[in-house]
Amino acid sequence: MIWTAGMAAQHQLIQAIPARWKAKRNVRERCAPIILDTYDGTLFARGTFLIAYPGDPTTLEALGVPSFRAETAERPVPGEPVPAAVTAIVESCHPLARSLGDWTLLDHGEIYEVRQNFAILNEDEKTVCHCRARTFRRTPHSKGVTGWACSQLRGYEDEAEQLLVSIAIGSPFGREHGDTGRTISRSISRGIGPGTVGTTAPPIEASYLLARAPLADGVPAVERDTPAFTAVSLLAHHIVTRADRYRDGVVDDRDPEALHQFRVNLRRARSLISLLKSVFEPSFRRTIGSELREIMSVTNRLRDLDVHLHDEAMLRGAIPNMLVPGFTRVFKRLREERERERERVRGYLRSDQYMSSIDTVKSLLMTSEAEGANGGAKxxxxxxxxxxxxxxxxxxxxxxxxxxxxxxxxxxxxxxxxxxxxxxxxxxxxxxxxxxxxxxxxxxxxxxxxxxxxxxxxxxxxxxxxxxxxxxxxxxxxxxxxxxxxxxxxxxxxxxxxxxxxxxxxxxxxxxxxxxxxxxxxxx
Amino acid sequence: MKTVALFSIKGGVGKTAAAVNLAYYAAEKGKRTLLVDLDPQSSAGFYCRVRPKSRARGRSLLDGRKHVVSLVRASDFANLDVLPAPRGFRNLDRHLDHESDKRRRLTPVFKRLGREYDRIIVDCPPHFGLLAENVFVAADTILVPVVPSVLSTRTLEQLVAFFADRSLRPERIVPFFSMVDRRKRLHRESVEAGQAPGSPFLSTIIPNSSVVERMGVERKPLLAYAARSRAAVAFLDLSAELETRSIL
CATH class of the missing domain: 1.40.20.10 (CHAD domain)
Known part of the structure; x- marks a missing residue:
C-alpha cells in the first residue's frame, strides 16, 4: 500500500465518517494496493458519496456501477463497496489535499470516467508493475479523482514499491515537478507494457494522451467533392477539440509536451483556416483567427521558457567547464519566471475567458455551410x-x-x-x-x-x-x-x-x- | 511438467535464442513457462530484460528448494517467468562438487519449480561439467542446436558418447540445425545428410539471420518483434514440431 495522504486531509475525512464505522474499522489501515490522488491537490467534495472500503481491488470495479442508495447503507461488509450519505464533507472545491489515503470517493451523480491500464517500467524498461486506474470527473474539464490498483510482478515487489513511492513523492500528476517525478512520469507514459498486449484500454492519462494519437484517429471522413467549407470546418473543429484536450495537461503542468501539443494543434487550426481562406467569409475568419491568436499569445512566453530551460544542459555543455557556473544565475532567474508564467497560464486556462474563446471557435466552426464564402461551395x-x-x-x-x-x-x-x-x-x-x-x-x-x-x-x-x-x-x-x-x-x-x-x-x-x-x- | 534443456558444448550456436523463443512460444500457448538461465553470461535474462536479484548468488540454486523459487522473476510477457543467472553461477560446478549427490543435485530443484510451471526451458552454458550432467539427469529432453559445420557436428557426437558412458538414455538428445546459411555448400550438404531417413535431426531448420541478432537490441523474443520474419517462422515450426513429438 502506498500512502500519500496529508494527515490534515485524512483527519477531515475521518471526521466526516460516521462514528460507528470508525469503531469498526481503522481507516488508517494500510492494506490495499490502491493509491488515491487528486491531480491538482483539490477535490470537489459535495453531496452524496460512495465510500469504498480499502484493501479491495473490486472497489474499483464497483465504482463503475454507482447504483447504491444512501438509505440502504448498512454496516460495511469487508470487500464490498459501501454506500454512505456523507453529505457535505466539505463545501465544493475545498482542498482535501492531494490524497485521501485508503479511501475512494465517488460522487453519485453523472460522471466522466477514464479507464486506463498501464505498466510501470524500471530503468531497464522492464515492466515491474501493472496498474489499472480509473479517473472520475464531474465534467471533462473538472478536477478528478483517480483510483489505482497495482499488481507488482513476481520478483519485482521491492522495486515496484520503490517506484510507486517515487511516483507518490514526485507526484508527476500533481503540482510538484521534481526530477524523480518526471523520470517516473516518463516511464509511465510509455503506456501499456508488453505484458498486457491485447488490452484495449488507453495508457495513462487518457484524456491527455489520447490527444497525442495520430491525427487520423477520429478525423472526419472527407470525399473529393465534399464542399470545402464543410471539410475545412470539420477538420478545424477536430483539431481545436484536440488542442483543448491538452488543456488539463497544461494546467497540471505534467509535462512540457502538453503545452507544446496544445500550441501545435492551435497553430495547425490557424494555418488550416488561413491557408484555405477562400473558404470562409473574411469576418468569420478574422473572428476565429483573433480568438485562436489570443489563446496562443497567452502561452507564448511559457513555451519560450520551456524551450530555454530544455536547452540548459546543452548550453552548459557547449562552453568550457570553468565558465559553466556563470549560467547558474541565468537559469535560476528563468525558472523563477517560469513559475510566475505557469501560474498566469493556469489561471487563464481555468478562466471563463478561455472557455468562452474556445467555445466561440468551436461553435463558429459548426455553423452551417450557408455561412461560408463563395469558395466554400467548391x-x-x-x-x-x-x-x-x-x-x-x-x-x-x-x-x-x-x-x-x-x-x-x-x-x-x-x-x-x-x-x-x-x-x-x-x-x-x-x-x-x-x-x-x-x-x-x-x-x-x-x-x-x-x-x-x-x-x-x-x-x-x-x-x-x-x-x-x-x-x-x-x-x-x-x-x-x-x-x-x-x-x-x-x-x-x-x-x-x-x-x-x-x-x-x-x-x-x-x-x-x-x-x-x-x-x-x-x-x- | 516438461523440462527441455538447450545444450551444446560449442558456443554461439543459437542455444539462447532458441531457448528464449521456445519459452515465449509455450507461454503464448497459455502454458505456464519458466525460462531457467544457467549460463553466467545471463544472455537469456538479458533478452527478457530480467536481471538477477542483487542477493542472488551461485549457491542460491542449491540452498534449499524454497530459496530457488524466490529467484524467479516475471518477464514482460504473460505466463513467462525467468530465473536469471547471477554471475555467481560461474562457480556452480565448484559448489556442486561439494554436494553429496553431485550428479543429481538439481533434480529436486527442478521438481520444486515444476510444481508451479507446465514447461521449464533451460538455457545451459557451453560447458561439459557437473552442471551439465545435472541438467542431463533432470531434463526430459536435451535439445542440441547444431551449426552445419565439422566442429559443431563433432560436439554432438561427443555428447552422444558421453551419454553412453554415463548410461544416460541417448534418445533424449534431440538435435536440430541452427544458423544455417544455404549459400554455403557445406551447410547445404550437411543439412541434406541430416534430413536423411533415420537421422535424429529435427526436420525444422533455423536459418542464419540478422533479425535473430537483433534480439539483443530489441531485448525481446524474436516472435515478439519480427513475427513474420523467416527466422521467427522457423522457430514457430520448431515449436510446433516439438509439440507434435510431445517434447514441448
Whole structure:
C-alpha cells in the first residue's frame, strides 16, 4: 500500500465518517494496493458519496456501477463497496489535499470516467508493475479523482514499491515537478507494457494522451467533392477539440509536451483556416483567427521558457567547464519566471475567458455551410490542390532568391512556408496520391529539420543576448553567455549553407510536376 | 511438467535464442513457462530484460528448494517467468562438487519449480561439467542446436558418447540445425545428410539471420518483434514440431 495522504486531509475525512464505522474499522489501515490522488491537490467534495472500503481491488470495479442508495447503507461488509450519505464533507472545491489515503470517493451523480491500464517500467524498461486506474470527473474539464490498483510482478515487489513511492513523492500528476517525478512520469507514459498486449484500454492519462494519437484517429471522413467549407470546418473543429484536450495537461503542468501539443494543434487550426481562406467569409475568419491568436499569445512566453530551460544542459555543455557556473544565475532567474508564467497560464486556462474563446471557435466552426464564402461551395480537392500549388510556388520563389548574402529572416520565412506546405499535405491525406505525398513529406521533413536547427540557433543567440541585459554587472554571467554565443554563431553560419543546399535540392522541376498532380481527381 | 534443456558444448550456436523463443512460444500457448538461465553470461535474462536479484548468488540454486523459487522473476510477457543467472553461477560446478549427490543435485530443484510451471526451458552454458550432467539427469529432453559445420557436428557426437558412458538414455538428445546459411555448400550438404531417413535431426531448420541478432537490441523474443520474419517462422515450426513429438 502506498500512502500519500496529508494527515490534515485524512483527519477531515475521518471526521466526516460516521462514528460507528470508525469503531469498526481503522481507516488508517494500510492494506490495499490502491493509491488515491487528486491531480491538482483539490477535490470537489459535495453531496452524496460512495465510500469504498480499502484493501479491495473490486472497489474499483464497483465504482463503475454507482447504483447504491444512501438509505440502504448498512454496516460495511469487508470487500464490498459501501454506500454512505456523507453529505457535505466539505463545501465544493475545498482542498482535501492531494490524497485521501485508503479511501475512494465517488460522487453519485453523472460522471466522466477514464479507464486506463498501464505498466510501470524500471530503468531497464522492464515492466515491474501493472496498474489499472480509473479517473472520475464531474465534467471533462473538472478536477478528478483517480483510483489505482497495482499488481507488482513476481520478483519485482521491492522495486515496484520503490517506484510507486517515487511516483507518490514526485507526484508527476500533481503540482510538484521534481526530477524523480518526471523520470517516473516518463516511464509511465510509455503506456501499456508488453505484458498486457491485447488490452484495449488507453495508457495513462487518457484524456491527455489520447490527444497525442495520430491525427487520423477520429478525423472526419472527407470525399473529393465534399464542399470545402464543410471539410475545412470539420477538420478545424477536430483539431481545436484536440488542442483543448491538452488543456488539463497544461494546467497540471505534467509535462512540457502538453503545452507544446496544445500550441501545435492551435497553430495547425490557424494555418488550416488561413491557408484555405477562400473558404470562409473574411469576418468569420478574422473572428476565429483573433480568438485562436489570443489563446496562443497567452502561452507564448511559457513555451519560450520551456524551450530555454530544455536547452540548459546543452548550453552548459557547449562552453568550457570553468565558465559553466556563470549560467547558474541565468537559469535560476528563468525558472523563477517560469513559475510566475505557469501560474498566469493556469489561471487563464481555468478562466471563463478561455472557455468562452474556445467555445466561440468551436461553435463558429459548426455553423452551417450557408455561412461560408463563395469558395466554400467548391469541392475540397479543388481548393486543396490550388493551395498546395501556391504554397510550393512561394517556397520555390524564396529558394530562388537565396544566396550567400541572404538574411537569416529569409531562411525563417522559408521554414514557415515549408511548415505550411507540410500542414497542407497532412490535413487531408486521403485526397492525395499516397506515394507522391509521402515522398514530398519525407523530403520536407529533412529540409525542415535543417531549417529548424538553424532557427533554434537563432533563437538561442537572441536568448543569450537578452540575458545579458540586467546582468551586465556579473562577470561570470557575461563570460558564460559570451562563450556560448560565439559557439552558437559559428554553428549557425555553417548550418546556413547546408540549409540553402537542401532547399535548392528540394525545389526541382520534377517536384513541381509532382506537386501539380498531387491531389487525386479520378482513380488512385 | 516438461523440462527441455538447450545444450551444446560449442558456443554461439543459437542455444539462447532458441531457448528464449521456445519459452515465449509455450507461454503464448497459455502454458505456464519458466525460462531457467544457467549460463553466467545471463544472455537469456538479458533478452527478457530480467536481471538477477542483487542477493542472488551461485549457491542460491542449491540452498534449499524454497530459496530457488524466490529467484524467479516475471518477464514482460504473460505466463513467462525467468530465473536469471547471477554471475555467481560461474562457480556452480565448484559448489556442486561439494554436494553429496553431485550428479543429481538439481533434480529436486527442478521438481520444486515444476510444481508451479507446465514447461521449464533451460538455457545451459557451453560447458561439459557437473552442471551439465545435472541438467542431463533432470531434463526430459536435451535439445542440441547444431551449426552445419565439422566442429559443431563433432560436439554432438561427443555428447552422444558421453551419454553412453554415463548410461544416460541417448534418445533424449534431440538435435536440430541452427544458423544455417544455404549459400554455403557445406551447410547445404550437411543439412541434406541430416534430413536423411533415420537421422535424429529435427526436420525444422533455423536459418542464419540478422533479425535473430537483433534480439539483443530489441531485448525481446524474436516472435515478439519480427513475427513474420523467416527466422521467427522457423522457430514457430520448431515449436510446433516439438509439440507434435510431445517434447514441448
Amino acid at each position: 469541392p475540397i480537392a479543388f481548393t486543396l490542390q490550388r493551395a498546395i500549388r501556391r504554397r510550393y510556388q512561394a517556397i520555390s520563389a524564396t529558394v530562388a532568391s537565396l544566396n550567400e548574402h541572404s538574411e537569416p529572416e529569409q531562411l525563417h520565412d522559408l521554414r514557415v512556408s515549408c511548415k505550411k506546405l507540410r500542414y497542407l499535405l497532412e490535413f487531408f491525406p486521403t485526397l492525395l496520391r499516397s506515394k507522391g505525398a509521402k515522398e514530398t513529406v519525407r523530403d520536407l521533413k529533412k529540409l525542415q529539420n535543417l531549417l529548424g536547427a538553424y532557427n533554434d540557433l537563432s533563437v538561442q543567440e537572441a536568448f543569450l543576448l537578452n540575458q545579458v541585459d540586467g546582468m551586465r554587472d556579473d562577470t561570470n554571467v557575461a563570460m558564460a553567455i559570451g562563450a556560448a554565443y560565439a559557439q552558437k554563431a559559428g554553428e549557425r553560419e555553417d548550418l546556413a549553407e547546408k540549409c540553402m543546399a537542401a532547399a535548392r535540392s528540394f525545389c526541382s522541376i520534377a517536384r513541381g510536376e509532382r506537386i501539380a498532380h498531387l491531389v487525386l481527381w479520378g482513380k488512385r
